Amino acid sequence: MGHADQEQTPALQRHFGLLHATALNVSMIVGAGVFITIPPMLGKLPGPYALLGWLAAGVLMLFDGLIWSELGAALPGSGGSYLYLLESYGRDRWGRLMAFLFIWQFLISGPLEVATGLIAISIFLNGGLGKGFADFDKQWTVQWTFWPKENLSVALGPTRLIALGLGVLILILLWRRITTLGRLTLTVWVGVLVVIAWILIEGAIRFDPQVAVDRSGGVAGWPDDFGTGLGGAMILAMYSYLGYYNVCYIGDEVRDPGRTIPRAILLSAVMVCVLFVGLHLAMLGTVPWRTVPTDDQTLQAYSLPAEFMKRVHGQWAAVLVTLLLVWSCFGSGFAALLGYSRIPYGAARYGHFFSGLGRVHPVHRIPHRSLLLVGGLTLFWSFFDLENVIKALITTRILEQFVGQLFGVMLLRRSQPDLARPYRMWLYPLPCAVALVGWLYMYVCAGVAFIVLGLATLAVGVVAFLLWSQHTRRWPFDAVP
DSSP states (O other), X not given: OOHHHHHHSOOOOOOBOHHHHHHHHHHHHOSSHHHHHHHHHHXXXXXXXXXXXXXXXXXXXXXXXXXXXXXXXXXXSBTTHHHHHHHHTOTTTHHHHHHHHHHHHHHHHHHHHHHHHHHHHHHHHHHHSOHHHHHHHHHTOEEEEEEGGGTEEEEESHHHHHHHHHHHHHHHHHXXXXXXHHHHHHHHHHHHHHHHHHHHHHHHHHOOHHHHTOOOGGGSSOOTTHHHHHHHHHHHHHHHHTTTTGGGGBGGGBSSHHHHXXXXXXXXXXXXXXXXXXXXXXXXXXXXXXXXXXXXXXXXXXXXXXXHHHHHHOHHHXXXXXXXXXXXXXXXXXXXXXXXXXXXXXXXXXXXXXXGGGOOOTTTOSOHHHHHHHHHHHHHHTTBOHHHHHHXXXXXXXXXXXXXXXXXXXXXXXHOTTSOOSOOOTTTTHHHHHHHHHHHHHHHHTOHHHHHHHHHHHHHHHHHHHHHHHHHTOTTSOOOO
């Protein structure tokens, strides 16, 4: 594209200030995730020790946020990780590989993330609509465990089929031009805020510190396998925190991005860490943590917010909070699938991924192939158990995205020292080192199956890139001049 063409290309309007950018990040983070991760976190670290999972993951989020802040301020375009990896490693050579690998892993981690919302719907319905409904679902649910050592299993039952039906409904709604997304997003956000405010207020009124930080009995000392347990709790907490960097994906639309992006990332990180610790204490200051089940089988029919509301106001409140959470999961799944289906499409349109995913439906004018691929994978993953899906989505992102970016920011400093950097991370390169240790620690604690999954995703992605590059005659197979 020549200079004249660039001048004629209309630019996106920069209308996101600090308040809007921070609100965007927080709205992407705050959802149903915090409500479904606390019980399994108690299985990793008992009682008040589970709070360390939120705090340790919060520290990692802050240090990693410094890396996102420098990249977002220096490269304030749309695309986020895709753009940063492409530029940091070299747009015409290694950057092509890194950008390809990001999209490649995203085809796994993106649907996994959306699928957690459908799985959460199943859990909320099971745990919030009364014992009769839970017994009915248990009676008609079939579960297959195909790797007992890693507890990898799939389940099929009434609530899973309801969640699957809602996932299919999302695909049907997205199979047309969407003009009501703004109103839908607003109602979802209002629903989540109602649940959060309700729980925080009720929890503050009834908070009992002796219940919340009970360390009697076998938890008077440090838990056994504390190191592995902390890593597992951090994985669950980081899943809930995902989205603290979301403003980086719309850098073209942010006012004064060199100042706004870093501030929005760090403000939202601190806010959600405090908020999630508050929600944790609010619910477990009323519901004794010893009564919360931690085994995988029982967790499929347990909803902590429903149990909290049942103790406070009775079954009607449990049902109401369940319906609000189900609606929030449905709406957030709709918005996530809408956005995520555009990422492979956009990369394909710009020649950085398989061209077949860059097709647009001739009638509905939607990226139908990308939508069907991401949507189909989402429906497939919705039959797996929640914790393993969370582990899979985190571990597949660690190597290709988070570790790739922390090395990328260092490479960018060396390769482009004169690049304007309105924000430079504090104490460089210490944040990169701390983030590297944190991400690799979580990766190792995920377990053998997920370590292999992460490495296999990377290895198969490299092979796919080489085959694709050879077919298209581009680096490293481009013709020598």
